[in-house]
């Protein structure tokens with residue numbers, strides 16, 4: 345089998361789908377990071393110069409060539425391009441052998457996958473809607489713009505948001521708090537003390553992940569598990585987090601971390617530090633599908649984020665039952681895309697929101 349063409353599809357709201365075609369009629373789907381999508385689509389086009397004409401089944405070898413062969417390694421753009429292509433190669437291999445991807449990665453070690461979604465803390469109806477889907481875990485960001493050292497009133501406001509969400513969802517639903525890298529280590533430590541009585545499941549990106557030692561200091565001081573990883577890529581990016589004990593939960597995003605097998609390697613590294621895996625996935629349904637394949641076959645899986653289950657886009661969207669999605673059984677990524685629908689979802693160029701403090705200076709979103 346040979347790769348004949350690689351297509352990228354930009355889809356609203358911010359999704360970048362990858363389709364790898366072969367001379368045997370089997371095609372594979374993948375999803376790359378949707379932010380900076382046009383730049384990443386160009387990077388995929390550059391990778392296709394190497395990939396077209398090659399055997400799609402040599403996934404590890406192609407990964408090595410795409411990653412190391414670039415000489416300039418790293419960065420979200422190159423790793424997102426590799427990730428989208430890598431998922432599609434697994435989809436092809438699975439379909440060609442008539443097995444799900446997890447069946448090629450050691451087989452499933454669970455029957456169902458616990459999932460969670462984001463909520464709007466300000467919108468009770470939205471929270472009720474999410475709970476009505478049967479979810480048993482939800483996530484939100486309790487902070488907006490926050491200076492390196494800010495008024496205690498901002499922390500009190502965040503506590504009021506958490507208390508209100510706790511009242512609405514009750515004691516049995518897990519609440520995850522995403523600090524989104526908006527909070528400095530000093531403010532994060534103070535905030536976690538105030539949040540602890542409401543028993544958050546974990547705190548995500550308590551500070552920016554550029555200085556892992558700072559995150560490790562927070563992790564040593566607070567009594568809530570720390571999660572991080574959405575902005576890290578490859579096993580090299582996660583190494584220091586584990587070595588410094590900066591997090592109890594790793595959140596590789598398979599659309600940027602290097603793909604499904606890189607996620608498996610990161611999970612194995614985490615296993616040796618008794619660290620759990622909760623893949624990041626706020627993008628499209630192909631990424632959800634790729635993530636479920638990994639979740640099925642890693643022993644230290646914790647919980648899966650999702651934003652889309654493939655409603656409209658998949659011939660058979662994923663279904664949540666009592667907080668879980670059943671491990672998919674179909675070959676490859678186990679999905680069939682309704683490509684006609686894509687035309688109805690034209691992509692509009694976008695940037696992530698840009699925030700400013702009241703004095704006009706830039707604030708992390």
Ligand SMILES: [Mg+2]
Nearest residue numbers: 522524548574
């Ligand atoms: Mg996050």
